[in-house]
Amino acid sequence: MSAAEPVILLGAGGHAKVCIEVFRARGLFDPVACIDPYAKENNVLGVPVHRDEDSQRAFLDRGVKWGFVAIGQNSLRAKLGADLQISGFRLANAISPRACVSPSATLGRGILIMPGAVINAEADIGDHCIVNTNAVVEHDCRVGIACHVAPGSVLGGRVRLEDEVFVGTGASVTPNNVIGKGTVVGAAAAVISNIAAGVTVVGVPARPIIR
Known part of the structure; x- marks a missing residue:
């Protein structure tokens, strides 16, 4: 079995929790970071939280190709998903x-x-x-x-x-x-x-x- 691909998540709230568990259950992607400037916690189910919005570029530069928007609000999820793709990420x-x-x-x-x-x-x-x-x-x-x-x-x-x-x-x-x-x-x-x-x-x- 090939190794899971690292993926970053935008969002660090309750919705991020369920997304992380689904990713882990499937085994195709490995959540390596939650990026959320408004996060209240330092990790979500063991996934470290980054509050610096420049973190996206840092992960891309490190070879992380995949991103996911773990936010429940529909219009915001669509906007951030489009932004991820413009930045160079693929959507998991x-x-x-x-x-x-x-x-x-x-x-x-x-x-x-x-x-x-x-x-x-x-x-x-x-x-x-x-x-x-x-x-x-x-x-x-x-x-x-x-x-x-x-x-x-x-x-x-x-x-x-x-x-x-x-x-x-x-x-x-x-x-x-x-x-x-x-x-x-x-x-x-x-x-x-x-x-x-x-x-x-x-x-x-x-x-x-x-x-």
Whole structure:
């Protein structure tokens, strides 16, 4: 078995913890540093924390080729992931060996797939996405850039999420529906029709919050 590739993580919070454990369980990448100027701790699960933003360049100069954004906020994750690539890093994928990923699915770069997640036939997962614990992405779904499908949520067949959508814990989206860019689906909501961009929907059936 070849040695694991070193990878740096941007972020040093709770989300970084789960990413580190997934990387270690898979064994393809070895987290060597968390870079976060706002970090409160000096290490995350034994991985040293660097607060100097110039650390990225230092690791690149030392031959570390891989990076990963371990931050839960969708738009920030997308921005930092793009910045990593501009800096010269390749984006690693953190895919749990306890996830079920169809061989016909298409996976982007910089994605996290947690234990118990299911990604079924010919689903397409965009860059910087999170498919969280026990979430289900059914056949032929299209999940845009920097989306988060939260724990226990379910996307029915042929659902399309535009970029930076958040589907909350235990929520469901029935087949063939489209959710617009930046929309938030509240926890345990049931989406049964198309949802416009940039809104927050809650309830069963899911309806926009009126502000």
